[in-house]
Amino acid sequence: MLETPVTRLLHIKYPLIQAGMAGGPTTPELVAAVSNAGGLGTIGGGYLQPEQLRLQIRQVRELTEKPFAVNLFVQPPVQAPAQTVVTQMNDYLNQLRRELGLPEQTEATPIDADFEEQVAVVVEERVPVFSFTFGIPHPDVLRRIQEHSVCIGTATSVGEAVALEQAGVDVLVAQGSEAGGHRGTFLGPEEQALIGTMALIPQVVDRVQIPVIAAGGIVDGRGLVAALSLGASAVQMGTAFLASPESGAHPLYKRRLMEAEEDNTELTRAYSGRLARGIRTEYMRKMAQYPGEIPPYPIQNTLTRDIRKAAAERHDPEYMSLWAGQAHPLVNTHPAAALVQEVMDVAAATLRSLVHAAHP
Ligand SMILES: Cc1cc2nc3c(=O)[nH]c(=O)nc-3n(C[C@H](O)[C@H](O)[C@H](O)COP(=O)(O)O)c2cc1C
Numbered sequence: 608m609l610e611t612p613v614t615r616l617l618h619i620k621y622p623l624i625q626a627g628m629a630g631g632p633t634t635p636e637l638v639a640a641v642s643n644a645g646g647l648g649t650i651g652g653g654y655l656q657p658e659q660l661r662l663q664i665r666q667v668r669e670l671t672e673k674p675f676a677v678n679l680f681v682q683p684p685v686q687a688p689a690q691t692v693v694t695q696m697n698d699y700l701n702q703l704r705r706e707l708g709l710p711e712q713t714e715a716t717p718i719d720a721d722f723e724e725q726v727a728v729v730v731e732e733r734v735p736v737f738s739f740t741f742g743i744p745h746p747d748v749l750r751r752i753q754e755h756s757v758c759i760g761t762a763t764s765v766g767e768a769v770a771l772e773q774a775g776v777d778v779l780v781a782q783g784s785e786a787g788g789h790r791g792t793f794l795g796p797e798e799q800a801l802i803g804t805m806a807l808i809p810q811v812v813d814r815v816q817i818p819v820i821a822a823g824g825i826v827d828g829r830g831l832v833a834a835l836s837l838g839a840s841a842v843q844m845g846t847a848f849l850a851s852p853e854s855g856a857h858p859l860y861k862r863r864l865m866e867a868e869e870d871n872t873e874l875t876r877a878y879s880g881r882l883a884r885g886i887r888t889e890y891m892r893k894m895a896q897y898p899g900e901i902p903p904y905p906i907q908n909t910l911t912r913d914i915r916k917a918a919a920e921r922h923d924p925e926y927m928s929l930w931a932g933q934a935h936p937l938v939n940t941h942p943a944a945a946l947v948q949e950v951m952d953v954a955a956a957t958l959r960s961l962v963h964a965a966h967p
Contacts, residue, residue: 787931790884828955859922879911880902
């Protein structure tokens with residue numbers, strides 16, 4: 608046990624949340640395994656169509672009676688780029704498509720799910736916990752969700768944390784720059800919100816009254832204790848769960864996570880148009896040469912979708928997005944429940960040794 612304001616509010620045993628990871632890793636089996644083990648599993652619903660989301664929620668409910676969360680992307684209005692920006696990017700990507708033997712594309716039709724429709728499913732299904740990233744939902748939407756769900760927003764700076772608290776969220780995730788996947792930044796330039804977890808957590812904790820969950824580079828019990836020492840009330844871990852057997856990540860992605868002996872991640876906009884941290888790939892190296900402007904999210908995400916999909920089908924990790932945090936070389940392939948228990952055991956042992964060191 609490690610009781611904190613977050614464990615009390617979410618009705619969970621351990622202050623450990625498995626991050627919602629859109630795009631396939633967070634299978635119902637992974638989510639339920641984490642919740643059954645005493646943490647909070649999260650469905651990464653960002654890319655799911657409403658009925659797919661409903662199905663996953665029901666599948667999780669068949670596997671656990673414990674609380675779980677759904678995570679979605681708040682879609683701020685996108686300033687449409689000039690057509691020339693999109694055409695120039697597509698021409699460049701067509702060179703890659705030719706090299707990969709893929710048909711060229713002339714148009715990219717966005718097929719992203721509608722946030723309002725996804726929210727309707729979350730409300731109808733009375734999901735116990737709702738988390739979101741990339742912005743703040745409209746106040747009416749937030750109130751509607753809060754009738755049945757505890758609401759968790761994502762901040763990458765003190766300013767965003769204060770804005771989320773003022774909007775009335777119940778808890779917030781403070782995402783340090785070590786984190787794998789997309790940055791949640793929604794106020795100001797993404798490059799100005801690259802604060803490490805160690806520096807960000809205490810600053811956020813000092814400025815808000817609501818409980819704070821630390822995210823970014825935390826993969827084990829040592830990281831959990833460090834985050835609690837900085838004032839966090841729980842941790843959210845993404846990368847740590849990616850290589851578990853329950854994770855839906857591609858087998859080669861799982862292998863790449865553990866191959867590197869030291870961090871080999873980088874922040875890039877090349878896959879989706881939003882800044883995100885992943886393992887360096889050939890695609891990232893090629894896109895580093897791109898002379899033009901990268902279209903914003905979700906346009907770039909739509910433009911690159913066929914390339915990523917074909918790469919996964921052909922087992923070519925160099926053209927897949929391999930999102931990972933800076934601590935990825937520490938991850939293991941243990942089942943999710945064992946991982947949760949291990950994190951808690953190491954946290955308890957770390958705390959004991961610290962107490963012993965202070966009072967020998
Ligand atoms: C593969 C992957 C996908 C992610 N997808 C999402 C997502 O859909 N929604 C979200 O709020 N955060 C997402 N994140 C970020 C996590 O919420 C969290 O901030 C991050 O995993 C913490 O850093 P760590 O990966 O070092 O544990 C993703 C992270 C990874 C690694």
